[in-house]
Every structure is written in structure tokens, then in C-alpha cells.
Amino acid sequence: MSSEKIIPHSEAATKFNKDVERVNWHDETLWFVRAKRDKSAHQIADWELLRETASKIKNNVLSNIHDYLVEFEANAQRNGIIVHWAADAKEHNEIVHSIMAKHDVKQMVKSKSMLTEECHLNDYLAEKGIEVIDSDLGEYIVQLRKEPPSHIVLPAIHLKKEDVSETFHEHLGTEKGNFNPQYLTESARHSLRNTFLTRKVALTGVNFAVAETGEFVVCTNEGNADMGAHLADVHIACMGFEKLVPKREHLGVFLRLLARSATGQPITTFSSHFKKPRDGQEMHIVIVDNGRSKQLGREDFRNSLKCIRCGACMNTCPVYRRSGGHSYHNAVAGPIGSILAPNLDMSKNADLPFASTLCGSCTNVCPVKIDIHDQLYKWRQVLVKDGYTPTAKTVAMKTMAKVLANPTIFNIAGKSGRFVMKNIPGMVNNKMNKWYDQREMPDVPEESFREWYKKNSRESKSKDNE
């Protein structure tokens, strides 16, 4: 799945757009979620204050991350949790595997954790002969289809119920052509129930970890994290180090923001607190860096570590809604993914910061006030400077810069075939004029404004030129 050749965003999005009905459906479904978010966010008088507060708390966390991590580790250990540190994805996967190996267990039930997607844990464990079942319904569906999730909160949002029906028919033996969501959900539930009852190891993600108490919170709507964790002998929780909040009292701020931003719910159905293993259970926490400290060190991009993975920036992003999550070829898609991905690998993800119109809607919905579109702009500058753009584009841009810096050349170029239309905005480096595929070119006027102005400027005051 993960080692496939990367298709650039624009190419994948072009493919996605071939099926107009599906794009419309994808767009409208996610817009519906955005509208629900608006409704519930706008009901809270102090919404903007809440965002500001959350942003400041996270600022504090990022500025003192070392201390909070040490505090968290000590408290978690005191609670009887075994704490592991992973520098990168590989180490994370090895740690998880070593815990499985120690208990000689070959099966795991997992509840949605984007971090394990980021680390490609499923592939890694599969190679070691370990079967992983994702228990979140959406995640379960994409797993059966051998696809990665396309959205961090709604992993199967790119699929219609017809697709799900087909998948379940193939893998779970459900009735062909039965699209009834109730029937389909119930079939999945039956199949998953058996999984929960037989798994010895459960892995969950972490939404928030509290430094002060050494506990962590997992938010789900299906209760599947609890089912897995409560029934298993071993609970492994994996978290990126930025998931910390200093104190318990800060949870209220984030829990209020998270669900409203994600789906418009006041709060997720389950916000489960895990503090210590129950008698006879083993509880592990794997704290992962995997590029995070590098991002923390990049001043322009450190804010991206405030992200609480609500997905609101994806739902509001007009580009995401019309290109689908898979076009971002990264575990975290959409606007925030486009900031996080180049940090992980610039050469693989150089296209992503350009997959945006910089409209800024993402920045406005973000519950922790990440300056998402400004960071996308800044990534573009970094990627160009570090040489991740096609040479032809650079040559074109250099020419353009020269022409535009010189009024005389500009005017000559403008007259001879309207330089601007050919070169800006967008015709750069394009023999096959992509503008014209589905759009008419503007009419070419008889004279430019400056030509008109030369003739009409002063006297125009006295006569009506309309």
C-alpha cells in the first residue's frame, strides 16, 4: 500500500475529477460537515476565545515540551504504565512488535490511530506475520479494501454506501446489493465483536496526554477503543509527543473544541480516560518523535505541532473536497497534511504546499489557530530554494521577474501579444495552455489601460467617458 510510486497531487486530483458525480458527492458531504461545525461553533459565544486559549496552551506546551514530557513520563510510570520512546517510525514499529513478541501474540485489534498510519505499522506487522484489525468502522472498511484512510476523522469518506456494500459482500459475505446502512453497520459490528473478544493486545491512539497526572484521553464515537482496551490483556497507546497538555483542567478547552470542529457534535460520544492498567493488565505508552522535533525547530512551521487532528481544515478546504484525501499521498491529507508531509520528506511531498489556492479558510476554522495557509506559502519558498521545483518553471519565473522589474520591457512585451496572459497568472511553462482546456481566454482589448490613460487622463475630468 504505502510503498507505491507517488502520483503528484494534481494528477491524482485530475483522475478523481473524472467522476463528476463522485466529486460532487464528496464535496457536498464534507461541506455538510463543515456546516454542522459552523452551527455548533457559532452557538458558543466564546468560541473565538476558546480557540485563542487552546492556541496559547499549545504554545506553552511546545515551548516547554521537554519539561512536560519528563513530567508525564514520571507520572505515567508512577501509575504503572510502561513508557517507551521512539525516535522515528521504524523504532515505533519495532517497539510495538517487541511487545507483541514478548507475549507471543499474533493478532492485534487497533482503534484509529493516525500515528500508526504515519508509521505504516500495519504493513510492518503484516511482514512479521501479525494480523491487525482496525476496529473503527471507517478504518475497517478501508482496511478490507487495502486502501489507506482518506481523512483523519472520516477515513472512508471517499466511499459511498454502494462501495461499502460491495466491499462487505466480498469480505464479510453480506447480501449483494443491500445498501442499507443499518444492515451494513450491523454486519461489521458482528464481525468486529468476535475480534474484540479474542484479541489479547489492543492498540489505541492518544488524543490528549496530561503531564500533571500521567494519564491519557482517547476520543471515539463508536466506543471501539474502549472495547479493545478493556478486553485485552495488553493495551499499547501510541502518541506523537505534541499530544501533551499540561494539566487536567486544560482538557475541557480541547474536548469542547475537538468534536465541534470535527463533526459538529458538542463532544465525542466517548472521551475515555486511561490512567493505570487494571489488575493483571499491562499498559504501554509509546511516545514518538518521527520528525516532530525537526518541525519544532523550524520556526515558521512549529505551530503545525499544535494540531489536534480534528479534520476541520480538510472539511472546509475547497481543494481537498474536490481532490479526495488519497491525492495527498500522505497519512494526514488536506491543508495540515500539506504542512506536515514536507517535513517528513521534502522530495516526496514537494507538490503538496502547491495544492492550495491559499484561500485561508483552513486557518479560520482551525480550533488551535494554526496559520495553515501562511505556512503553505512559506513551504513554497523553502521548496523552491531547496531546488524541489522543475527547472523549466524556475527559468520561466526568472524571465518573468526580469520583465516585470523593467517597465520598458514590460510595456513592449505587453503590447506584443499581451505578455501577461501568456505568462501570468498561470501560463508559465505551459505549451498546451491549460487555461484553455475548459475556459475561454479573456478578449484582448484594443488598448491597455496605460495607453488609454496617456490619452485621457487629464481631460477626462471634464467629460464623461462612459
Place this chain on the structure above:
Amino acid sequence: MKIGLFIPCYVDQFYPKVGIATYELLQKLGCDVEFPMGQTCCGQPMANSGYAHLTKGCDANFIANFSGFDYIVCPSGSCVLHVKDHLHDENQEDKAAAIRNTVYELTEFITDILKIDHIDGRFPYKVGMHVSCHGQRGLKLSQMSELNAPFFSKPEQLLHNIEGLDLVALTRKDECCGFGGTFCVTEEAVSVKMGQDRIKDHESHNVDYITGGDMSCLMHLEGILKRQKSRIKTIHIAEILNSLEN
């Protein structure tokens, strides 16, 4: 009050009528307007493509042309935003700063500096307002649907009192049209789809005109409308305001 008229390069070359409307409108509103002939482009297309380091020449040229005015006014939110956010020159930073602080988008200049809250006249058509992202979310010309805050809109305010002008309420009132500078060709499929969807919203409200403060968005929408052979026309807000008989 001396006003420097900043006409974006593509407006100069392709939409001179928008430049003319802006120039005439400002004069009607009592301003002393001058178009510095040496101006070219603000450098935005390069900066947004990641080549901000190549805009030094543009910046210097911009400063040479626009220093010394009381205000600089431009009928394009995105170009104004670029200048406001990114115009710098290490050799003459004070001049750059002065420009950044006095550059205004046309409608905000009318409402905030000239303190004119409506312009009388008649425009008997159904009009949809395309809110451009850089004007709205960048320059904050109007309230953004994402935020929990009271509504306001500088451009709409100017249209509200025009006789016969029926300003429709769009379903998605501030979604991006998909122009996005070079995005419109590098991400052609998504760009066009976004434009088509914006148009559908206006269409479903049966508008005669789509107006807005950014000719680049309107150029993109116009390109699609023409290809669809639609009856809907695009018109820059300066053209509406300048066409009013008063």
C-alpha cells in the same frame, strides 16, 4: 489628498475598462488620482509560486513608482494583500513600510478613508457577490463565515443602497472560486471544478451578474461562463459603482 492608482498588470493589459472605471470613480468621489506610468506588477505571481526571492526588482520598481502618495488604491484585493504582506526593500525599508501602510483595496478605501457608506444610483439587476479570499480573509474586507463574529462587508455595503440592485444571498457565501494564481493551471482540474461550482451557486440564484473586487477571480469565472455559453456576465464592482448616474 494625492492618490496613486495601482492597476494590476493583467488588468492593465486585459481589463482596461476596470482600470478606467476605478480611475473615473475615484475622481467622481473627489480624489486627485494619478497613475504612475512606470508600474508593472506587484510580484505576487512569483511570490505565490515560491519565488519570493525573485521579486526584488519588482519591489524596487513598485517603490519607485508609488512613493510619496498619500494613499495607493487598487481594484484588486489580492494584489493589495501581496503588497501589504510582502513588499520589502532592505535599502529603503522606510519607503516600503510607508507603502505597506497606505495601500488600499478600492472598496475599503471608499468606506474607510473616504468614509462614504453608500453611492446613489440605479442598477436594476440581480447580482451575486463573489467574495475573493484574499480580499476577505486577507484584508478582512468582510466577515468570514468560519468565524463566530458579527457580519459586515465593505463591498456589499456599497451595493446595498443602489436602487434596483438585488443582491442575492449565496448558499456558500465565501467559498474560493479556485483561481489561485498559478494554481489555475497547475491544478487545472480542481481549479475548473471549483469555478464551475461557484457559478452553479450564482446560477441557482438566478443572477444576471457576478461581481467582486478581484478581477482575477472574475477572469477565471468569466472564462468558464463563456465556455458554457452562459447568459451570466461578470462585472467588477468598480464598473457597477462607476456606471451609476448620480
